[in-house]
Amino acid sequence: MPTIDDLPLPVLDLRDVTLVRDGKSLLQDVCLTVREGERWALLGPNGAGKSTMLKLCGAIEHPTRGTVEVLGKRLGRVDIRELRESIGHVDPRHPLRSALTIEQVVSTGITGTIELMPRWQPTAAQRTRVSELIDLLGIANRARSAWTTLSQGERGRALIARAMVADPQLLLLDEPSTGLDVAAREQLLDTIDLVHASRPTLSSILVTHHLEELPSSTTHAALLRDGRVHAAGQATGVLTSELVSECFGHPIEIEHTGDRWAARSVRGAGRVSAGAGAC
Structure with missing residues (x-):
């Protein structure tokens, strides 16, 4: 053991x-x-x-x-x-308002800023890293598209690339x-x-x-x-089912199939009291 x-x-x-x-x-x-x-x-x-x-x-x-x-x-x-x-941080409420491209958005992960820093340019190695991540996450065909034109899903993948570009440990x-x-x-x-x-x-x-x-x-x-x-x-x-029901205060049935989870309400049941919790 x-x-x-x-x-x-x-x-x-x-x-x-x-x-x-x-x-x-x-x-x-x-x-x-x-x-x-x-x-x-x-x-x-x-x-x-x-x-x-x-x-x-x-x-x-x-x-x-x-x-x-x-x-x-x-x-x-x-x-x-x-x-x-x-630390890489992904928040779908990313407050960017300007029309940066995906390449530029991912590059801001290097500087830890929302917008591009004035007079800053990524190194050749950094540009390569940005391109590799954009390709890995399946958005290379949109690399030069403006943030304002992206779908929410494309934005999500761009933000993961942005979080990973500095090679975080968390x-x-x-x-x-x-x-x-x-x-x-x-x-x-x-x-x-x-x-x-x-x-x-x-x-x-x-x-x-x-x-x-x-x-x-x-x-x-x-x-x-x-x-x-x-x-x-x-x-x-x-x-x-037991622990999730206690946590949410409602009877919930949990299914674990393969490597994914699903939840549904148990009909006709009342509220569930929470247990003592853990630390």
Whole structure:
């Protein structure tokens, strides 16, 4: 049986984390460890604290109490800008308003900016990396198309390329399937699986409300309810009818077929009381 010394190194470690904003507790006593090569799903009802937790993981927020270590660096004791260069962040609400091309959007991942930096030009090696990622993610035929003309699915794949261009050690995806139809969603999930296949040591956390939006490469899952971790661990042990029903406060039947999950309501059943939770 493997010992703690045999496990991959922690990429992310949250210990007894509480986050309070304007007198309101958004997260309470959260514990979570993500190791190299693990692909986590973070699920929970609206307002459970999923996006807030992702901001801690991305060094965007700091805890009120407890410790957050990202890539071996403790928040509050590290240059945040330097740390963020090793974190890829995918948010479908990317605030770009100008008509940059896909090539230019992906290039902004090198500088960590929304727009192109004045008088900045990528190196030849960086341009090659941009082209390789655009090709890998299946949008090479749109490389010179303006952001304003792209479909939501094309934007999603461009943002994954943008997040990967700096070769991050941690990839964060905040509801990447938002606004996609079923075909575009499946293409995006295939893209995420492709990224993991090409970078098996890459760790990731994907936030979603829907089990159908989990890529097949998902290895671990955490359920968040009322700012607390309700359950966390191997995906097959966490994404069960009992635990998901407790987390969402409603009877839900979970199906795990092959490497994908699906959920449906149990008709005629009442609300489900949450258990004690976990840390």
